[in-house]
Amino acid sequence: DAMVIQNPRYQVTQFGKPVTLSCSQTLNHNVMYWYQQKSSQAPKLLFHYYDKDFNNEADTPDNFQSRRPNTSFCFLDIRSPGLGDAAMYLCATSRDSRPQEYEQYFGPGTRLTVT
Amino acid sequence: DQQVKQNSPSLSVQEGRISILNCDYTNSMFDYFLWYKKYPAEGPTFLISISSIKDKNEDGRFTVFLNKSAKHLSLHIVPSQPGDSAVYFCAASAEQGNQFYFGTGTSLTVIP
Numbered sequence: 001d002a003m004v005i006q007n008p009r010y011q012v013t014q015f016g017k018p019v020t021l022s023c024s025q026t027l028n029h030n031v032m033y034w035y036q037q038k039s040s041q042a043p044k045l046l047f048h049y050y051d052k053d054f055n056n057e058a059d060t061p062d063n064f065q066s067r068r069p070n071t072s073f074c075f076l077d078i079r080s081p082g083l084g085d086a087a088m089y090l091c092a093t094s095r096d097s098r099p100q101e102y103e104q105y106f107g108p109g110t111r112l113t114v115t
Numbered sequence: 116d117q118q119v120k121q122n123s124p125s126l127s128v129q130e131g132r133i134s135i136l137n138c139d140y141t142n143s144m145f146d147y148f149l150w151y152k153k154y155p156a157e158g159p160t161f162l163i164s165i166s167s168i169k170d171k172n173e174d175g176r177f178t179v180f181l182n183k184s185a186k187h188l189s190l191h192i193v194p195s196q197p198g199d200s201a202v203y204f205c206a207a208s209a210e211q212g213n214q215f216y217f218g219t220g221t222s223l224t225v226i227p
Binding site for chain 1: 124146147151158160161166208210212213214215216217218219
């Protein structure tokens with residue numbers, strides 16, 4: 001039933017230790033998004049893939065990278081997590097990239113804790 | 116700079132009464148708006164949308180109102196039910212844009 005799956009749901013990492021969050025989808029959608037949501041803040045788009053084309057938001061730190069090896073999977077890599085990177089990370093998909101025409105489907109999120 | 120604002124972090128309403136959730140935006144280029152609903156441990160799910168060519172859109176118990184001159188939209192839920200208890204996010208996009216800008220969310224509690 002699950003359409004957008006995120007693993008793990010909770011991730012604890014140490015300051016400076018690289019961490020990878022995973023997202024998979026069963027919808028065969030072209031676009032996959034990664035959002036960061038810090039406590040009491042709005043979800044903020046980090047980047048998205050349209051198929052294999054990577055689109056980085058201008059203010060996304062270089063510490064954040066992403067990979068999309070195939071249509072179904074997308075990974076978020078945080079190279080050197082800082083305490084300020086503790087947040088909920090939401091993955092979403094859509095059939096196409098025009099937000100006014102194509103609904104985004106969200107996964108349940110991965111809550112990252114940095115110790 | 117927060118372009119979409121939900122100034123009420125939480126709202127409590129009695130079952131059967133009306134719930135009104137508010138959202139303000141600052142970017143006059145926004146012309147499409149939607150509301151997402153989020154239950155604990157789940158991702159946000161689409162609830163209802165409105166284009167700037169309309170001032171009202173209704174779907175069952177949910178109605179979204181748009182006041183372009185005030186850059187304000189609201190979500191009305193009538194009658195409110197306990198199952199409506201969730202966090203509601205307002206989001207906006209511009210015609211030429213490729214992303215939604217989200218508000219911080221309002222946590223609605225419907226008291227039985």
